[in-house]
Amino acid sequence: MKTELMAQEMRKLILTSLYHAKSGHPGGSLSCTDILAVLYNEEMNVDPADPKKADRDRFVLSKGHAAPALYAALALKGYFPVEDCNSLRKISSHLEGHPSMKSTPGVDISTGSLGQGISAACGMALSAKLHGQSYRVYSVLGDGEIEEGQVWEAMMFAAHYKLDNLCVFVDLNGLQIDGATCEVMGSDPVPDKMRAFGFEVVEIDGHDYDAIRAALKTARETVGKPTCVVARTVKGKGVSYMENQVDWHGAAPKQADYEIAMKELEQHG
Numbered sequence: 235m236k237t238e239l240m241a242q243e244m245r246k247l248i249l250t251s252l253y254h255a256k257s258g259h260p261g262g263s264l265s266c267t268d269i270l271a272v273l274y275n276e277e278m279n280v281d282p283a284d285p286k287k288a289d290r291d292r293f294v295l296s297k298g299h300a301a302p303a304l305y306a307a308l309a310l311k312g313y314f315p316v317e318d319c320n321s322l323r324k325i326s327s328h329l330e331g332h333p334s335m336k337s338t339p340g341v342d343i344s345t346g347s348l349g350q351g352i353s354a355a356c357g358m359a360l361s362a363k364l365h366g367q368s369y370r371v372y373s374v375l376g377d378g379e380i381e382e383g384q385v386w387e388a389m390m391f392a393a394h395y396k397l398d399n400l401c402v403f404v405d406l407n408g409l410q411i412d413g414a415t416c417e418v419m420g421s422d423p424v425p426d427k428m429r430a431f432g433f434e435v436v437e438i439d440g441h442d443y444d445a446i447r448a449a450l451k452t453a454r455e456t457v458g459k460p461t462c463v464v465a466r467t468v469k470g471k472g473v474s475y476m477e478n479q480v481d482w483h484g485a486a487p488k489q490a491d492y493e494i495a496m497k498e499l500e501q502h503g
Contacts, residue, residue, distance in 0.1 A: 237443060240310055241271035245472045246499050247306035251322040251329075253492040258323065258331065261482040263303040265407040265440070265467040266374050272446045273372055274307040282312035285339045291369050292342045292358045296351025297376035297405065298332040299484070304341070305329050313340040349382030351375070352402065356392050359400040359460075370454075374403045378410025381419040386431065392460040393432025400460040401453040402433070405440065407469040409480045425464045433462040440465030473498060 235243075244267050252258040274280070278291040295304045302322060309316045314328070321327035328337040332346030342358070345351040355373040362369050379385065392400055404424055412418050421427070428435045434456045438445035446465075453461035469483070470476025473495040487495055 235275065235310065237271050237275045240275050240307075241268050242472075242499060242502065243310055244271060244303060244306035246496065247309060247316065247319045248302040249473070249487060249492060249495050249499070251302050251305065251319040252486040253489075254320045255323040255486060257484075257486050258302055259299040259484045260302070260473075260476060260487065261409065261469040261479070261484075262297060262376055262405065262407065263300040264471045264473065264476065265469050266297070266300055266403070266405045266465075267303050267306075267471065268441045268443065268467075269374060269403055269405070269446055269465060270303050270307045272443060272450070274311050276447070277450050278372065279369065280311070280340070282308075282340065285313060289367065289369050292355070292371045294343050294351045294355040294358070294371065294373040295333055295345055296355065296373050297348065297379050298345035298351065300374070300376070300405075301329070301331065301333050304333055305338070308338070308340040311340070314338075348376070348379040349384040352385055352388045353391075355400060355402070356388050356395075356397060359392070359397040360395050362399055363395070363397065370399045370401065371397075372401050372403070374405055376410070377404060377406045377408065377415050377421065377424070378418070380404060380421050380424070381415075389428070389431040389433065396458050397460045398457050401450065402460065402462045403440075404428075404462060404464050405467055406464055407467045409469045409478070409483065411480075411483045413480055425462075428462040428464065433460050435462050435464060437464045438466070440467035441471060472502070 476482040
């Protein structure tokens with residue numbers, strides 16, 4: 235499947251799963267969709283037929299509330315039936331509100347408590363180094379999430395141990411549950427801070443597929459330090475009435491909203 239098409243199908247699955255769940259987080263799921271589409275469709279060495287294979291690349295969704303985007307990518311990759319996405323947040327479902335490594339094939343680490351996922355990603359990357367393994371580790375953080383102090387401890391750790399097998403994406407959409415990130419707890423300038431913490435930094439439009447690919451190439455070629463891709467994105471990307479609207483951080487679409495969103499996505503598919 236072409237990556238651009240996969241991203242569009244992911245957006246449909248995200249909206250559909252949230253509509254059926256009647257709860258969840260559309261805004262931040264849609265902002266990182268294109269990044270996940272490139273990672274799962276083109277970049278990462280993973281095998282749905284063998285989700286736990288030892289040399290697989292690892293992925294950590296540190297901003298765990300964007301789980302619908304991860305589930306959509308995993309479903310389209312073949313880890314479980316696409317229809318399972320409609321069971322999001324149901325009592326009997328293996329698709330919990332935040333990723334769970336115990337219940338969902340393809341999930342490498344349980345996340346949801348913001349700031350902790352990146353620490354786990356660092357541990358995975360260090361483990362690969364210590365054991366002479368070739369797998370790479372990818373992680374996506376939110377720009378609201380990086381207000382957590384633990385994130386910056388992890389960044390120091392990654393640079394100290396020269397984790398050049400670690401690639402961190404910061405989904406910089408400018409909004410978090412309480413409003414604009416610059417008003418809640420501003421973290422600018424993110425690129426300069428990441429450089430100061432010892433990372434190779436690439437700044438991109440997080441919805442530009444070629445820019446995402448080029449950033450990943452830079453990460454593969456960087457030696458001796460981890461890479462941070464600062465991806466400027468649009469919260470709610472792909473659904474006009476959700477774009478850059480903080481109210482859609484954690485509100486599921488009702489029927490009328492859902493129908494409008496799906497019509498827009500079909501038109502641009």
